[in-house]
Amino acid sequence: MNRKQAATFLGKAYLWVLLLMLYSPILIIMVFSFTEAKVLGNWTGFSTKLYASLFSGDMHRSLTNAIWNSLVIALGAATVSTGLGSLAAIGLFNMRPRARQTVRFINTIPILNPDIITGVSLFLLFVSLGISQGYTTVVLAHITFCTPYVVLSVLPRLRQMNPNLYEAALDLGATPFQALRKVIIPEIRPGVISGFILAFTLSVDDFAVTVFTIGNEGIETLSTYIYADARKGGLTPELRPLSTIIFATVLLLLIIVNIRSARTGKKRQDG
Amino acid sequence: MNRGQTLFTKRANWAVPYVVFLAIFVLIPIILIVIYAFADADDKFTLANFRKFMLHPEAVNTFVYSVGIAITTTLACILLGYPAAYILSRNSFAASRATVLLFILPMWINILIRTLATVALFDFLNVPLGEGALVFGMVYNFLPFMIYPIYNTLRKMDYSLVEAARDLGANPASVFARVVLPLSMPGVASGIMMVFMPTISTFAIAELLTMNNIKLFGTTIQENINNGMWNYGAALSLIMLLLIGVTGLISSDSGNGKEGGIL
Numbered sequence: 001m002n003r004k005q006a007a008t009f010l011g012k013a014y015l016w017v018l019l020l021m022l023y024s025p026i027l028i029i030m031v032f033s034f035t036e037a038k039v040l041g042n043w044t045g046f047s048t049k050l051y052a053s054l055f056s057g058d059m060h061r062s063l064t065n066a067i068w069n070s071l072v073i074a075l076g077a078a079t080v081s082t083g084l085g086s087l088a089a090i091g092l093f094n095m096r097p098r099a100r101q102t103v104r105f106i107n108t109i110p111i112l113n114p115d116i117i118t119g120v121s122l123f124l125l126f127v128s129l130g131i132s133q134g135y136t137t138v139v140l141a142h143i144t145f146c147t148p149y150v151v152l153s154v155l156p157r158l159r160q161m162n163p164n165l166y167e168a169a170l171d172l173g174a175t176p177f178q179a180l181r182k183v184i185i186p187e188i189r190p191g192v193i194s195g196f197i198l199a200f201t202l203s204v205d206d207f208a209v210t211v212f213t214i215g216n217e218g219i220e221t222l223s224t225y226i227y228a229d230a231r232k233g234g235l236t237p238e239l240r241p242l243s244t245i246i247f248a249t250v251l252l253l254l255i256i257v258n259i260r261s262a263r264t265g266k267k268r269q270d271g
Numbered sequence: 272m273n274r275g276q277t278l279f280t281k282r283a284n285w286a287v288p289y290v291v292f293l294a295i296f297v298l299i300p301i302i303l304i305v306i307y308a309f310a311d312a313d314d315k316f317t318l319a320n321f322r323k324f325m326l327h328p329e330a331v332n333t334f335v336y337s338v339g340i341a342i343t344t345t346l347a348c349i350l351l352g353y354p355a356a357y358i359l360s361r362n363s364f365a366a367s368r369a370t371v372l373l374f375i376l377p378m379w380i381n382i383l384i385r386t387l388a389t390v391a392l393f394d395f396l397n398v399p400l401g402e403g404a405l406v407f408g409m410v411y412n413f414l415p416f417m418i419y420p421i422y423n424t425l426r427k428m429d430y431s432l433v434e435a436a437r438d439l440g441a442n443p444a445s446v447f448a449r450v451v452l453p454l455s456m457p458g459v460a461s462g463i464m465m466v467f468m469p470t471i472s473t474f475a476i477a478e479l480l481t482m483n484n485i486k487l488f489g490t491t492i493q494e495n496i497n498n499g500m501w502n503y504g505a506a507l508s509l510i511m512l513l514l515i516g517v518t519g520l521i522s523s524d525s526g527n528g529k530e531g532g533i534l
Contacts, residue, residue, distance in 0.1 A: 084292060088290075090286075094281075095283045112519065113515075
């Protein structure tokens with residue numbers, strides 16, 4: 001019995017050491033975002049000056065611009081991917097097995113491809129078509145790697161759905177569009193929503209594909225901005241509060257999502 | 272009217288826009304990599320790009336070095352991540368859902384920020400930025416991607432098999448080696464894919480972690496594309512694509528690929 005307790009203790013200790021290792025970089029950034037020192041590691045007393053200069057200093061304009069670009073691109077890409085991917089999932093579900101397998105296989109290529117390959121291949125597509133690169137090409141590129149995830153998150157919902165419902169709606173006089181809106185969409189909604197969230201986060205997070213498709217007209221997303229900035233000279237002090245804010249936001253979102261899914265899970269068990 | 276309606280009513284057709292999209296933005300671009308790789312600047316067929324790679328010791332060295340770093344990182348992630356996934360999946364440790372969440376949370380933070388944070392940590396601890404920092408940084412970045420799929424397969428594992436093995440007299444070591452480990456191989460396989468692939472193909476990360484001292488293969492590709500050497504860049508991309516194809520085949524052989532699941 002004692003040996004078992006020791007094993008449990010050791011196991012837990014291992015988890016905590018690993019977590020400490022994983023989080024120490026982020027923790028250090030967070031702690032030192034509350035001091036003014038330019039060099040990380042110097043503690044010159046508590047201050048929120050870096051937060052203030054993040055929202056008003058020289059960086060303010062270009063950084064806000066980059067964040068705004070990231071959000072607009074992600075919103076655009078996620079919206080189109082969600083529409084395209086949900087329709088595709090419904091189509092796929094009703095295809096003949098062989099055609100379905102082929103499309104599903106091609107659908108996994110962007111997931112399995114490393115970012116750099118997706119980036120280079122799309123770059124070559126745009127140059128050989130003579131399309132100048134900018135907003136449009138970035139959004140198209142993001143749609144390319146986001147849609148497969150939407151398809152994969154909607155498909156399971158369709159499998160759970162009663163296949164006769166759609167036919168019943170048609171028999172009762174609904175047009176295909178009405179049947180889609182009133183029967184299919186409500187059934188697959190959770191999959192569509194999580195597909196959208198996934199697409200949005202993937203897009204905001206992307207760096208490699210963006211670099212290859214954003215062109216050189218000076219458009220920056222948050223990722224390319226951080227990259228350009230880091231190349232100039234390590235971690236700019238203002239990026240500390242920014243990372244802290246991003247980390248806190250992600251943490252908060254994840255907690256909300258998990259509480260929600262835990263609740264619906266319980267509801268389903270109860271009902 | 273009727274024709275239009277059947278075209279629309281047939282739900283299989285709803286995938287048509289996406290199929291067209293996939294053809295334009297997934298298939299054609301990959302074919303373009305192949306075409307560019309085997310062409311010179313005047314669009315004539317040539318093997319010169321591959322010859323250039325073979326005859327260029329620097330490029331070959333970078334390639335071999337990157338494979339080495341990727342293998343080291345992947346092994347380190349398995350060694351550190353497997354025990355963690357195992358402990359997390361066992362009820363006896365009473366690891367809460369929150370702990371599991373803590374392990375996958377870093378996956379959702381921008382990779383550049385994570386990398387810069389690691390650089391900051393090394394600076395803080397006065398660790399020199401070099402090869403060691405590179406591998407450590409990669410492990411930091413990709414460890415969650417190893418833990419999560421292994422955790423998932425271990426969670427789904429039928430625990431009665433372990434009990435059966437025990438009842439039949441197997442000691443803990445052989446229960447692990449002959450029951451748990453083989454059953455968790457699909458998770459390890461997808462963990463390998465999810466760690467090896469990004470490590471072999473990253474660029475920017477290595478530069479940031481080593482102050483531009485160490486260059487990985489991904490950086491070589493990016494530099495060539497940026498400098499207008501599209502054909503050579505395409506050839507290098509094709510080489511990487513082949514390497515990844517081979518890795519994929521090997522790891523899906525040892526366990527059925529995707530089962531572990533991506534978040």
